[in-house]
Amino acid sequence: MNQELLYPFDAAYLLRHRKRLRRELLEGSSWIDVRLAVLAGSTAQEVLDLLELFLLNDGIRPVFYQSEYNRFYEEALFDTARLEEFRPDLVCIHTSTVNVRSYPRLTASADEIERCLETELARYESIWKSLTSRLGCQLIQNNFEPPATRGTGSFDCASPAGRTHFVSQLNLEMARRALNDRRIVLHDLASVASITGLDQWSDPGRWFSYKIPTTPAGSAMWAHSLANTIRAIYGRSRKCLVLDLDNTLWGGAIGDEGADHIRIGRETAEGEAFTAFQEYCLDLRQRGILLAVCSKNDEAIAREGFAHPDSVLRLKDLSAFVANWEPKSENIPRIAAALNIGLDSMVFVDDNPAERAIVRAQLPAVAVPEVGVDVSRFPLVLDRGGYFDVVSLSSDDINRNVQYAGNEERTALSSTYANYGEYLAALAMRAEIASFRDAYLERITQLTNKTNQFNLTTRRYTMSEIAQIASDPRYIALYGRLEDRFGDNGLVSVIIGRKDEAVLHIELWLMSCRVIRRNMELAMLDVLIERARDAGIKTLAGYYSRTSKNNMVADHYEKLGFERTFLAEDGSRSEWRLDLAPDYVPRNIHIQRIA
């Protein structure tokens, strides 16, 4: 992570040094490549230049297509050839309040206002319709920031014919319609402009000179927020917040002053600020973000802080707890391993600049925002960073904490059994393995984009592609959910097979590492073979492409009894086949099928 690209950033610095920063970021490796088409109602180049930096910093390498200036409507509806040829993964409708055309007159009747609203919305709906039918890819649609001038002052908001009122109405209605179509993600430009401050956001001079509606600072905020949305679409948002304790979650040093004397609660301004930050953390946890503690303290004493009557967070809210005297840069990887997540899924918050510095230096994949020393600002800095942004919430996100709590008990259980089979049997596992269903398309897309270890081909898919595969009879596409006596692991495995006469090409096979060594891959194979035989398939064709992270499945097909038909000289690729015998005996014995 380049720290200069984390919020709070210096827009002037980023613009001035953009070319060098870009050059340096591109020296990295392992990218998600994204073809991003931008249909813009203004000159978008400045925002896109900055967007590229933010995306590169997140491991996403964009290739841009730009519509001609202010031809976003025409290129979406009529002159689509160039856009279709570009084959975008994502299309961004890069519009803003400068593109609103049908404001009502100040004396307009309710009917007239309604017609203006419909005229505006119809323009965007026809763009969505045309693009989704022609391209079938994900769309990002900006809403509208409040107008920079208010001709009648507050009445502009009070009166339904006022521009401020009209734009708010437009935003609410656009959100409602976009929510009905999962291929459309709303990008909340209105909030970005408010956060920036309208006077720091808009610059009429630049609009007249270059058709850029924003100040450089405004462009940077726009680009950063858009990058967060794109990161969320690709399932690359962070999953875990790692927290220091003393002077981060409460005031004072618990080891020196004792648990009774830490500052938390509503009695003092300082206590209120820590309470507010704990509440912000708890909100994150309740929608699926893991919380972990990493503190330099005696563990028993550190735990007492969460028994304080005013503590909002309780020990049960913490998915991992490490308090010792080792460097935090050594403890954080241990937390990552215990939770089975990557360092690039973690955000670290500590009031101590020295601790932040060592974690940044030793663990560049961990995001370490410059939170400062004032806890009252921690929620703002974290929030603005957009580390945990999502484009929707699935029930798996909400349940994730339950799943991780179960993991710790499972580990404890495995040490008391004579052999591994006995342990698996005791888990009382049940799996639901079936064809892709609408309710799971989001989670499936997420898994294809973030699973790196147990992933045979590491092919990434957008939600539209997954939706297309789900409804295409040429594919056998399976998901697997796994539950056991400790809880529901959620949707953890995906297979996508493409039929080609009597051969099924397995284009994707992945599994979440939290269920590794549970025989889930055997259960998936059994169902795959069952479905393949029903479809008249005689042979399964498996493929392995090596990446820096998926070595653990190099022998996956061999273990399943496939025969190798090809091996690249450098070992980077291999191909496998399995002829389906009529007397195939299901391999899985420990997992009961429930669907």
Add this chain to the structure above:
Amino acid sequence: MIDILEHLQLIFRDVLDDQGLIINRESNARSVEGWDSLAHINLIASIEQEFHVRFALGELQDLKNVGDMIDLIERKQQR
């Protein structure tokens, strides 16, 4: 204290990502590699920020070369 030309040269070097770039009063968009319309927008924003000045719309249209920029910055700073 460095003079305006030296100061501008630092800005040009950063924006155009060319640390060996030498400019003089006669340098213009045709003679300096990479000084296209987008780089120009970026240069103007960086100059406004660095010299704490704000250019009016009419003033920007008359800038033909680095010399014009220097004169304009000087006029702005005296006001």
